[in-house]
Amino acid sequence: MNTHHYKSILLSFFFACLLTACMKDKGNYNYTPINRVTIQGVDSAYLLDYGTRLQIKPVLKFSEDTHEDTANYTYTWVADHLVGYTMAPTIISTARNLDTTITLDYGLYAMYYRVTDKRTGVFTDSYFTLNVGAPSYEGWMMLCDMENGNSRLDMISHRGNSDTLYPDILKEVHSAYKTTGTPSFIATQFAYLGGPTNGSLGIFVATSKNAVLLGLDSLDYVPAYDLKNFMSVSEPITDWTGADINLRMYGGLLYVNKNIYAIGFSSITNPINTQDGGTALFNASRWVGQNPSSGAAIIFNDDSKTFLRYPGSGTTCLTLPNGDLFNFSTGMDLLYATFVPYNSGEVFAVLKSHATGKLFLARFTVAGKQNYFAEITGENIAGAETFAVSPELGYLFYNAGGKLYEYDHAAKHSILMHDYGNRKISLLKFQPFASTYATASNAVYYTTLSKKLLVGTYVQGQPENSGILDMYTVPDINAQLQLYRSYTGTGKIACIAYRER
Incomplete structure (x- = not known):
C-alpha cells in the first residue's frame, strides 16, 4: 500500500469519528435526586x-x-x-x-x-x-491538716474549661484509702514502681500513719499499694511523720525518719545518707535539692551541718569541693532548700546562724559551683515561716504571719506583696510539672501553671472549709503579684500536687 493511499484511509476514519461524535445523543437521562x-x-x-x-x-x-x-x-x-x-x-x-x-x-x-x-x-x-x-481525673490535689490528728485529701478538679472543688475527693470517688494521721506529703510523677504505677503518672500520698500509691484514675487503693512494699529495708517503716519526697521522671528521693532513700526504676533502695562510701548513717535534712534531669542532688548532713552531693546513683553522698564564697560545712541550720531551673539550674538554700540568729541565702549548682552567698536583709525575715523560689525569676518568697514577701537577692531587699491579715499562711510553693516537653498535649498549660506562686491560707480553728488557694503571676522588676486564680472552701492545705494528663 502506497503512502498516499494510507493517509486517505486515516483521514476518512477521522472524519467518520468526528461525525459520530457530533450526532445527537438520544438516550434517556432522567436523574433522580439523592436523598440527603x-x-x-x-x-x-x-x-x-x-x-x-x-x-x-x-x-x-x-x-x-x-x-x-x-x-x-x-x-x-x-x-x-x-x-x-x-x-x-x-x-x-x-x-x-x-x-x-x-x-x-x-x-x-x-x-x-x-x-x-x-x-x-x-x-x-x-x-x-x-x-x-471522673472528678479525680485531673487537677490540684491538696492534702489538708484537719487539726484533729487526721488529714483530708481535697481536689480542684479541672475538666474542660471549668474547675470544681471537691472537699474529700476520696469519699467522692469511693476510694478505700483512709487519710488517718497528720499530713506528710502528696506528689505526682511518672513511675514504674509497680502497683498502679506502670509507666504512668503515679500519685504518692503519705500521712504520719502510712504512705501509699493511689490508682491512676479513680484513686482506688488496696494494701498492695503501700509504699513499704516497694522498699528494700529489712524492717517496714511504720511511722511516716514528717516524711517528704522529691520526684523526677521514673525516680526521685524519699525522706523518712531522717534517712533518704533513692527511688529507682522499679524499687526503693536502702538509705543513701552515708558519706564518701562509709557505712555510718548520718541524720539527713528533709530539704533536698535534686536536679530532675540528671538525678544528682544536694543533701544536707544535719549532724555536721554540711552540704553533700549525691551523684544520682549509688548508695552514698560525696564531699563537695571547697567553695569560693562559703564553707559547705556551714555550721548553720538549714531552714529550706530547693532546686530550680533559674540561671541554668541552681540550689537555693536558706541557712540560720546559731551565733547571731541571722538568715543567709546560698545559691550553688549541684556540682558545687557557688554563685551567691549573703545575709537575707528582708523585712520580718527573722519571723519567716515558709519559703518558695520562683523557678523563672529566682525571687525568694517567704511569709511572716499573714504577710507575704518577695525577696530580691540582687537588690538585697524585700517587698511586701500581700497582707492576709488574720488569715494564716499554710503553704507557699511553685509546682513542678512533668508534662512540659514540647510534644505533651498540655505542655503550654502546664508550663504556665509551673510559674505561678501557690499560696494556701486558712482561718485558725477552722481547718475544714476556711481554706483558700490563691495562684499568682510573678512579674519581673519586683512588680506586685497579679492574682491569676483563687479557690475558696478548701481545708488547711499542708501540701499540694497536680494530677496531670
Whole structure:
C-alpha cells in the first residue's frame, strides 16, 4: 500500500469519528435526586464520668423523604479514636438515639454519629468529642491538716474549661484509702514502681500513719499499694511523720525518719545518707535539692551541718569541693532548700546562724559551683515561716504571719506583696510539672501553671472549709503579684500536687 493511499484511509476514519461524535445523543437521562440527611441536635463536645449515662437525641431532616422511615436507615455511634492515639473505631450503639452507659477507658475521644440511607448507601456524619473522666481525673490535689490528728485529701478538679472543688475527693470517688494521721506529703510523677504505677503518672500520698500509691484514675487503693512494699529495708517503716519526697521522671528521693532513700526504676533502695562510701548513717535534712534531669542532688548532713552531693546513683553522698564564697560545712541550720531551673539550674538554700540568729541565702549548682552567698536583709525575715523560689525569676518568697514577701537577692531587699491579715499562711510553693516537653498535649498549660506562686491560707480553728488557694503571676522588676486564680472552701492545705494528663 502506497503512502498516499494510507493517509486517505486515516483521514476518512477521522472524519467518520468526528461525525459520530457530533450526532445527537438520544438516550434517556432522567436523574433522580439523592436523598440527603441533615443532622442537628448533636453538641460539639460532651463531658461525663466513666460509667454514667449519655443520652443524645438527634434531629434528622431529609431532602427527599417527607417523613423518617427507620426501616430505610441505619444508625451508628462510633468512638473513632482516643485523641492523640491510633486505635480501631469502637461502635458504642446502633440506635437512632444514643442512650447508653459509657464504659470507654478514661480519656478524650473523637466521636461521630453516622446515618446511612440503606437504599443508596449514602451516609452523613456528625462529629463531636467525648471526654470520659471522673472528678479525680485531673487537677490540684491538696492534702489538708484537719487539726484533729487526721488529714483530708481535697481536689480542684479541672475538666474542660471549668474547675470544681471537691472537699474529700476520696469519699467522692469511693476510694478505700483512709487519710488517718497528720499530713506528710502528696506528689505526682511518672513511675514504674509497680502497683498502679506502670509507666504512668503515679500519685504518692503519705500521712504520719502510712504512705501509699493511689490508682491512676479513680484513686482506688488496696494494701498492695503501700509504699513499704516497694522498699528494700529489712524492717517496714511504720511511722511516716514528717516524711517528704522529691520526684523526677521514673525516680526521685524519699525522706523518712531522717534517712533518704533513692527511688529507682522499679524499687526503693536502702538509705543513701552515708558519706564518701562509709557505712555510718548520718541524720539527713528533709530539704533536698535534686536536679530532675540528671538525678544528682544536694543533701544536707544535719549532724555536721554540711552540704553533700549525691551523684544520682549509688548508695552514698560525696564531699563537695571547697567553695569560693562559703564553707559547705556551714555550721548553720538549714531552714529550706530547693532546686530550680533559674540561671541554668541552681540550689537555693536558706541557712540560720546559731551565733547571731541571722538568715543567709546560698545559691550553688549541684556540682558545687557557688554563685551567691549573703545575709537575707528582708523585712520580718527573722519571723519567716515558709519559703518558695520562683523557678523563672529566682525571687525568694517567704511569709511572716499573714504577710507575704518577695525577696530580691540582687537588690538585697524585700517587698511586701500581700497582707492576709488574720488569715494564716499554710503553704507557699511553685509546682513542678512533668508534662512540659514540647510534644505533651498540655505542655503550654502546664508550663504556665509551673510559674505561678501557690499560696494556701486558712482561718485558725477552722481547718475544714476556711481554706483558700490563691495562684499568682510573678512579674519581673519586683512588680506586685497579679492574682491569676483563687479557690475558696478548701481545708488547711499542708501540701499540694497536680494530677496531670
